Amino acid sequence: MSDAARLLRLLSLLQTPREWPGSELAARLEVTPRTVRRDVDRLRDLGYPVEASMGALGGYRLGAGAAMPPLLLDDEEAVAIAVGLRTAARQPVAGIAEASLRALAKLQQVLPPRLARRVASLTSATAPAAPSDASLVDPGQLTVVAGAVAARERVRFAYVANENVVSKRHVEPVQLVALGRRWYLLAFDVERDDWRIFRLDRVSSALATGARFAPRVPPGGDATEFVTRKMYDSAPTFRASATLRLPVELARARLADFAGDLTALDDGSCSWHSVEDTIDYLAFRLTLLGCDFAVHGPDELVEHLRGLGERISRSVGEAQPPGGPALTPSTG
Structure with missing residues (x-):
C-alpha cells in the first residue's frame, strides 16, 4: 500500500465515530504504531482535527474542526446519501431543496459509474412525492x-x-x-x-x-x-371515492404515496379510493392530477369542490385586462 493510499485508509477509519487504539489502527493498516503516529501528524498538518487521548481506553478520533473536511464513503454509504439527498430536496424546509441539490450534484460528479447506475435505478423505480402545499419551515x-x-x-x-x-x-x-x-x-x-x-x-x-x-x-x-x-382529532378526515380519467399507472405515479386503492376501469380511466385525509387536502390532490374526474363521495368533498369551482369561475369572470372589459369564460 502506498503512503497516499494508507493515509486515505487511515482517514476513512477515523471518520467512523469511535476511539481507535493505535495498536488496532496499526494492525488494520499493517504498519507499526510509529508509522500510525507519523500518519496522524500528516493528517493534522493537512487540517484534519485528529484528537488523541491517553490511557488504556484511549486512542485516536476525528474531532470537529473549523471547516468541513472531505468525507470518504464506502459504496453503500454513497448510494444511501445520494438517495437521501433526493428525498431531502422535497421536504418543506426553506432552502433545503437547493442545498440538497447542490450536494447531490457534487456527489454525482464523483460517483463511479457502477454506483451512479444504482442510484439511477433506485430513483427511477420510486415515484416522486407530490409538491408540498405546506408553509416552509425556517x-x-x-x-x-x-x-x-x-x-x-x-x-x-x-x-x-x-x-x-x-x-x-x-x-x-x-x-x-x-x-x-x-x-x-x-x-x-x-x-x-x-x-x-x-x-x-x-x-x-x-x-x-x-x-x-x-x-x-x-x-x-x-x-x-x-x-x-x-x-x-382537531380536523375531521375522510376517504375520497372518485373516477379518474387517467390510465391507472399514470394515476399511481402522480398520486405516489397518496395512491390508496386504484383499480383500472379501461385503458384511460380508473377508480380511486383514497387514503384518509382532510377535505381541503383531498380536493388539492384531485385538482393537482391534471385530469377530468367524477367524485362519488363523501358529500363534504363534493360540496367543497363545488364551492371551489364557483369561486374560480367568479375570479375568472371578474378579471379585467388593462384597458379592456371584464373577461368571461369561453363556452365554445
Whole structure:
C-alpha cells in the first residue's frame, strides 16, 4: 500500500465515530504504531482535527474542526446519501431543496459509474412525492429547536396561532414530529402548565435560554402517537371515492404515496379510493392530477369542490385586462 493510499485508509477509519487504539489502527493498516503516529501528524498538518487521548481506553478520533473536511464513503454509504439527498430536496424546509441539490450534484460528479447506475435505478423505480402545499419551515428555527430538544433546554419563541394572534411562548421542548406535510413540536408550556403542539412553520425568534429541565414523558408515552391523534382529532378526515380519467399507472405515479386503492376501469380511466385525509387536502390532490374526474363521495368533498369551482369561475369572470372589459369564460 502506498503512503497516499494508507493515509486515505487511515482517514476513512477515523471518520467512523469511535476511539481507535493505535495498536488496532496499526494492525488494520499493517504498519507499526510509529508509522500510525507519523500518519496522524500528516493528517493534522493537512487540517484534519485528529484528537488523541491517553490511557488504556484511549486512542485516536476525528474531532470537529473549523471547516468541513472531505468525507470518504464506502459504496453503500454513497448510494444511501445520494438517495437521501433526493428525498431531502422535497421536504418543506426553506432552502433545503437547493442545498440538497447542490450536494447531490457534487456527489454525482464523483460517483463511479457502477454506483451512479444504482442510484439511477433506485430513483427511477420510486415515484416522486407530490409538491408540498405546506408553509416552509425556517431552517434556523428548526436547528435551534432541535438542539434544545437534544439538550433538554428551555426555549422562548413567538408563535402565530390559527387566528393570526401572535403570542410569546416559554416551553420545555420534548420532541419534533414530522407528520404528513408539516413539522410539529411537542412541548410542555411552562406558563400555561400544560402540553402544547406547535407548528414549526409558525415559530419565529426561537432562542434557547440555557435553562435545563428534567426529562418529561409525553402523554401516553409516545410523542408521535400523541401528536397524530391530536391532529386528526382537531380536523375531521375522510376517504375520497372518485373516477379518474387517467390510465391507472399514470394515476399511481402522480398520486405516489397518496395512491390508496386504484383499480383500472379501461385503458384511460380508473377508480380511486383514497387514503384518509382532510377535505381541503383531498380536493388539492384531485385538482393537482391534471385530469377530468367524477367524485362519488363523501358529500363534504363534493360540496367543497363545488364551492371551489364557483369561486374560480367568479375570479375568472371578474378579471379585467388593462384597458379592456371584464373577461368571461369561453363556452365554445
